[in-house]
Amino acid sequence: MNSPHHQDIEWDASGPHREREARLHAPALTQTMDWLRDLLRTNGGGHTPIHRILDIGSGPGVVTCLLAHAFPDAEIIAADRSPDILERVRSRAEAQGMADRVHTQLMEHPGEFDSLGSADLIWSRHGVRHIGDQEAALHSLAASLRHGGLLAVAESGLPPRFLPRDIGMGRPGLQARLDAAAEDAFAEMRDRLPGSAQTVEDWPTMLARAGLIPSGTRSFFTDLPSPLGMSAREYLHTRLSRLRDRLGDRLDPEDRATLECLMDRDAHTGILGRPDAFYLAAATVHTARSCRTGVQPRLSIPTGG
Numbered sequence: 001m002n003s004p005h006h007q008d009i010e011w012d013a014s015g016p017h018r019e020r021e022a023r024l025h026a027p028a029l030t031q032t033m034d035w036l037r038d039l040l041r042t043n044g045g046g047h048t049p050i051h052r053i054l055d056i057g058s059g060p061g062v063v064t065c066l067l068a069h070a071f072p073d074a075e076i077i078a079a080d081r082s083p084d085i086l087e088r089v090r091s092r093a094e095a096q097g098m099a100d101r102v103h104t105q106l107m108e109h110p111g112e113f114d115s116l117g118s119a120d121l122i123w124s125r126h127g128v129r130h131i132g133d134q135e136a137a138l139h140s141l142a143a144s145l146r147h148g149g150l151l152a153v154a155e156s157g158l159p160p161r162f163l164p165r166d167i168g169m170g171r172p173g174l175q176a177r178l179d180a181a182a183e184d185a186f187a188e189m190r191d192r193l194p195g196s197a198q199t200v201e202d203w204p205t206m207l208a209r210a211g212l213i214p215s216g217t218r219s220f221f222t223d224l225p226s227p228l229g230m231s232a233r234e235y236l237h238t239r240l241s242r243l244r245d246r247l248g249d250r251l252d253p254e255d256r257a258t259l260e261c262l263m264d265r266d267a268h269t270g271i272l273g274r275p276d277a278f279y280l281a282a283a284t285v286h287t288a289r290s291c292r293t294g295v296q297p298r299l300s301i302p303t304g305g
């Protein structure tokens, strides 16, 4: 059921949903790209040309194409384990007239980053979390950075909220319970990944342990107040139905019934019709630079106390 092959089928099927999600976050992602450009520009006080960018676990390429817009002189390599997802990247790049600069690479084995070549910027949004040994992945990505280059991982933040605490049906606090169930399911998914290794997910420290110099962490907000537009509502409808499929067994019958009501396309209490639905999310991006000297910094990792 949860073999790598099964996961590929899931990723392929989730392509349109991922596209909608990334489009919803596009303004925040564009702000993120502006920040990364500033970080790279101020690196060493001069202008560092960005020739090559890797997007690790690119998904269908909405963010890959935003990267291509933000860095118009760069070649972008979208790397993903799903061939169908990479096909979507190529179609999108073609449609946006960027097929000459946006290339794809299939990652057949987790963590085989050496084959991607070196880069000035390595970006990964919700990609490293799907690799069993996240620390080893960061080490390997750090080794692919050119001197002065930047590794940026968007791996933490806050889960989206889109409903009031009390929605007038079921027990108040549904979203908090969905988040808790999603955390448990995520932890089990991570346990099943090949080479799964536990680590304290302190991203700046992990980046430092990979031999990089942390260069800043920032959070970017997507804040869409009610009433939501139809495209955001459709995204939430799919999100809820995916949550029901993934987490249904972990929820009590009352919460499952409430989820069904929220997915009713015709009811005014459904997510498509409710006036109180909003969308608020925070994405945190951690960055670190490669050492210009090539000397690995000595780091003392706090052990507590």
Ligand SMILES: C[S@@+](CC[C@H](N)C(=O)[O-])C[C@H]1O[C@@H](n2cnc3c(N)ncnc32)[C@H](O)[C@@H]1O
Pocket (backbone or CB within 6 Å): 011, 018, 022, 056, 057, 058, 059, 060, 063, 079, 080, 081, 082, 085, 107, 109, 110, 111, 124, 125, 126, 127, 130, 131
């Ligand atoms: C949550 S999606 C994120 C997509 C994209 N980065 C975005 O921001 O929309 C995770 C992606 O990582 C890919 N993936 C999962 N495990 C991978 C691995 N070991 N190597 C490369 N890609 C992987 C999946 O196929 C999927 O497209």
